Amino acid sequence: MSFFTALYKYLPDFGHGLWLTILLTLIAAILGFLASVPLVLGILYGNKLFKLLCKAFITIVRGTPLLVQLFFIYYGLPALGWHIAPFNAALVGFILNSAAYQAEYLKGGFLAITTEQMEAAYSIGLTKWQAIKEIIFPQAFRFAIPALSNEVIYLVKYTSVAYVIQVPELLSQAKFFASDTYFSLQIYLTIGVVYLALIWVVSKLADMLEHKLFIPGFDFSHLK
Amino acid sequence: MFDSVLYILTNVPLLMKGVLIAVEITVCSVALGMVLGIFVAFLKIYGSNPMKKVVSVYEWIFRGIPQLVLLFIVYFGLPTIGLNFGPFLSVVIGLGLCSSAYQAQIYRGAILSIGTEQMEAGLSLGMSKFQTLFCIILPQAVRLSLPGFTNEFTIVLKDSPLAYAVGIAEILKYGRDLIVTSFKPFEIYFACALIYFVLFQIFFYLFKYIASKFEVPGFLITGQ
Amino acid sequence: MPLVRVEDVKKSFGKNTVLDGVSFTIEKGEVKVIIGPSGTGKSTLLRCVNMLAPPDSGKIWLQETELTNPKTNMHQMRQKIGMVFQHFALFKHLKAIDNVALGLVKVKGMNRSDAYAKAKRDMQKVGLEEHADKYPAQLSGGQQQRVGIARALAMDPLLMLFDEPTSALDPELIGEVLQVMQNLAKEGMTMICVSHEMGFAKSVANEIIFMEHGHILEASAPQKMFSNPENERTRSFLHKIAELYGESL
Numbered sequence: 276m277s278f279f280t281a282l283y284k285y286l287p288d289f290g291h292g293l294w295l296t297i298l299l300t301l302i303a304a305i306l307g308f309l310a311s312v313p314l315v316l317g318i319l320y321g322n323k324l325f326k327l328l329c330k331a332f333i334t335i336v337r338g339t340p341l342l343v344q345l346f347f348i349y350y351g352l353p354a355l356g357w358h359i360a361p362f363n364a365a366l367v368g369f370i371l372n373s374a375a376y377q378a379e380y381l382k383g384g385f386l387a388i389t390t391e392q393m394e395a396a397y398s399i400g401l402t403k404w405q406a407i408k409e410i411i412f413p414q415a416f417r418f419a420i421p422a423l424s425n426e427v428i429y430l431v432k433y434t435s436v437a438y439v440i441q442v443p444e445l446l447s448q449a450k451f452f453a454s455d456t457y458f459s460l461q462i463y464l465t466i467g468v469v470y471l472a473l474i475w476v477v478s479k480l481a482d483m484l485e486h487k488l489f490i491p492g493f494d495f496s497h498l499k
Numbered sequence: 500m501f502d503s504v505l506y507i508l509t510n511v512p513l514l515m516k517g518v519l520i521a522v523e524i525t526v527c528s529v530a531l532g533m534v535l536g537i538f539v540a541f542l543k544i545y546g547s548n549p550m551k552k553v554v555s556v557y558e559w560i561f562r563g564i565p566q567l568v569l570l571f572i573v574y575f576g577l578p579t580i581g582l583n584f585g586p587f588l589s590v591v592i593g594l595g596l597c598s599s600a601y602q603a604q605i606y607r608g609a610i611l612s613i614g615t616e617q618m619e620a621g622l623s624l625g626m627s628k629f630q631t632l633f634c635i636i637l638p639q640a641v642r643l644s645l646p647g648f649t650n651e652f653t654i655v656l657k658d659s660p661l662a663y664a665v666g667i668a669e670i671l672k673y674g675r676d677l678i679v680t681s682f683k684p685f686e687i688y689f690a691c692a693l694i695y696f697v698l699f700q701i702f703f704y705l706f707k708y709i710a711s712k713f714e715v716p717g718f719l720i721t722g723q
Numbered sequence: 724m725p726l727v728r729v730e731d732v733k734k735s736f737g738k739n740t741v742l743d744g745v746s747f748t749i750e751k752g753e754v755k756v757i758i759g760p761s762g763t764g765k766s767t768l769l770r771c772v773n774m775l776a777p778p779d780s781g782k783i784w785l786q787e788t789e790l791t792n793p794k795t796n797m798h799q800m801r802q803k804i805g806m807v808f809q810h811f812a813l814f815k816h817l818k819a820i821d822n823v824a825l826g827l828v829k830v831k832g833m834n835r836s837d838a839y840a841k842a843k844r845d846m847q848k849v850g851l852e853e854h855a856d857k858y859p860a861q862l863s864g865g866q867q868q869r870v871g872i873a874r875a876l877a878m879d880p881l882l883m884l885f886d887e888p889t890s891a892l893d894p895e896l897i898g899e900v901l902q903v904m905q906n907l908a909k910e911g912m913t914m915i916c917v918s919h920e921m922g923f924a925k926s927v928a929n930e931i932i933f934m935e936h937g938h939i940l941e942a943s944a945p946q947k948m949f950s951n952p953e954n955e956r957t958r959s960f961l962h963k964i965a966e967l968y969g970e971s972l
Contacts, residue, residue: 335692335696338695338696338699338700339657339692339695339696339699340656340657340658340659340660340695341657342660342661342663342671343660343671343688343691343692343695344692346671346688346691347685347688347689347691347692350678350684350688351684351685351687351688351689352685353684354682354683354684354685355685389810389812391808391810391812392812392814394770394775394806394808394812395806395808395812395813395814395871395874396814397773397775397801398773398775398801398804398805398806398808398875399801399802399805399825399826399830399874399875399877399878400798400799400801400802400826400830400831400878401798401826401829401830402798405829405830409814409825409829410814413816414814414815414816417816428563431565432563432564432565432566433565434565435565435566435567435568436565436567436661438567438664439567439661439663439664446565446567446568446571449568449571450571453575457579459571459575459576459578459579460572460575460576460577460579460580461576463568463571463572463575463576464572464576466568467564467565467568467569467572470563470564470565470568471559471560471563471564474563475563490815490816490858490860491858491860491861492815492858492859492860492861
């Protein structure tokens with residue numbers, strides 16, 4: 276049979292794979308962001324111990340390959356008694372990984388804010404955490420938006436690495452297809468196009484988000 | 500616990516073999532990426548308009564496609580039409596192509612930020628366009644690209660374990676071999692992570708040292 | 724009792740001694756202008772008064788409260804001291820009116836409608852009601868600084884600190900800010916200003932303080948300061964300023 280009839284036959288599998296890819300990306304992006312906030316606040320405003328822990332976490336996660344981290348979680352932890360399904364292992368790995376990178380990007384946003392902002396916040400009587408919540412963080416977040424939306428794009432790409440720990444996401448489905456039907460080149464090229472399409476969608480969504488959050492004076496399109 | 504550490508220490512030579520291969524992969528891929536990247540950057544700055552469009556598409560494709568997918572295309576897909584590059588070369592081509600798209604951006608950014616005045620100054624001294632490029636623009640561009648280049652190098656180093664997915668014996672593969680015989684996955688993967696981490700720091704400080712050698716007052720590269 | 728009493732304040736940044744025993748007082752309704760060469764601790768002195776930069780030694784009182792006492796709740800006390808910054812320091816992600824109302828809602832705990840009504844009145848005071856819904860990036864420097872003044876005034880402070888409020892402005896925009904400051908002074912606001920605007924100082928200040936190298940070298944009423952300064956350094960500084968500004972002092 277031709278490549279396209281075979282593809283049609285395997286469509287449900289690819290649908291499942293695509294769904295896992297999207298799920299991994301979204302959950303890692305969102306939970307990674309939520310986890311990155313305490314990390315970045317810890318580095319910039321925390322007490323000495325917490326600051327050290329956060330810095331250590333970020334340095335280690337950013338200083339080791341994602342694949343090794345996934346292996347560690349999926350193959351290494353069971354040896355200590357923590358057995359974990361492939362998808363969950365991938366999820367944990369991606370969330371922690373993304374949290375570390377997003378924390379760095381957020382940090383860049385914070386550092387772009389002048390000390391005068393904090394002084395002004397204090398001068399009207401806000402406490403340190405009020406100032407961070409109302410004044411510093413909203414601005415830092417806006418400065419970090421280009422980097423953070425790039426991170427989501429990276430996540431889409433790197434979900435393919437979950438293949439190596441046997442998560443049946445999009446690339447794994449392609450591999451199964453290739454080993455069954457021998458249409459290797461065609462299917463991998465097709466999958467490549469699918470990923471490009473996914474990324475195109477994400478960058479359009481990111482543009483829309485930027486547009487929605489736009490405030491005059493925060494024009495950072497030159498930072499892309 | 501103690502015997503785990505001992506086990507790892509006795510197998511260090513084996514893991515070091517993996518380190519050598521990881522470094523080889525990284526250096527070759529980054530080198531390929533650099534050659535292609537510089538070429539592409541020049542085309543985007545000095546090329547004709549249709550050429551610029553072609554280059555944009557090139558960049559978009561190779562920044563958007565997941566490294567693993569490209570690896571699969573080259574290593575599993577191309578042999579079906581007779582192009583058999585073998586595992587090592589496939590990885591280098593795959594990682595190199597992806598890297599070239601990112602490096603092209605780095606070099607283009609560096610050259611553009613040097614500004615037209617430098618070119619005008621060179622020409623007004625009677626130098627040819629090529630001379631100005633070589634003696635004035637290029638040295639500055641090299642310095643400005645260093646942070647981005649260092650960053651890209653570490654990214655490729657972090658992607659090198661993907662070679663494991665096409666069967667190359669690098670750090671992770673040797674690690675897994677050890678695990679199969681020792682049943683100590685936790686310690687071994689920990690050791691793998693540690694090795695990569697150390698590799699990272701080595702390259703980080705190496706590049707920092709190189710950057711400081713290149714530094715010129717007013718042209719600070721370190722401490723960004 | 725003086726509104727503010729500063730007693731022998733010293734402050735160093737590392738090896739750099741910025742304030743070396745500064746003392747002065749200010750009564751309610753007085754306007755004092757601090758002048759002097761750059762880097763002599765003028766801005767630091769202002770930041771000591773609202774404890775943004777707590778002094779290494781010495782004491783500061785606001786009415787009966789000792790600000791330098793670690794037990795003092797500075798967040799409460801800072802509601803009574805307003806500060807206007809050289810680079811405006813407006814909260815860029817908030818509209819002008821939000822900037823002014825923020826303190827009222829978050830610090831004073833007013834409900835939103837009362838807070839915004841008051842903020843509107845404060846913006847009227849500085850002449851900017853029509854620009855209430857604009858973001859700082861959409862305002863000129865002079866307008867931004869006036870919003871900064873409104874923001875500080877909204878808290879109903881006892882004292883206003885001005886840190887070179889017009890130094891970052893284009894010349895045509897300085898006038899509108901000085902006008903607001905002059906009106907404030909006429910209404911009886913207690914003000915400590917660091918400024919180079921000699922015309923303003925002459926017309927509004929009760930006392931001019933000349934600082935150099937972390938010391939107060941001379942402090943006297945404007946007429947005396949400009950016509951017959953006692954200190955040699957004061958004289959040469961004023962002379963240089965007069966040349967720059969083309970004023971005959």
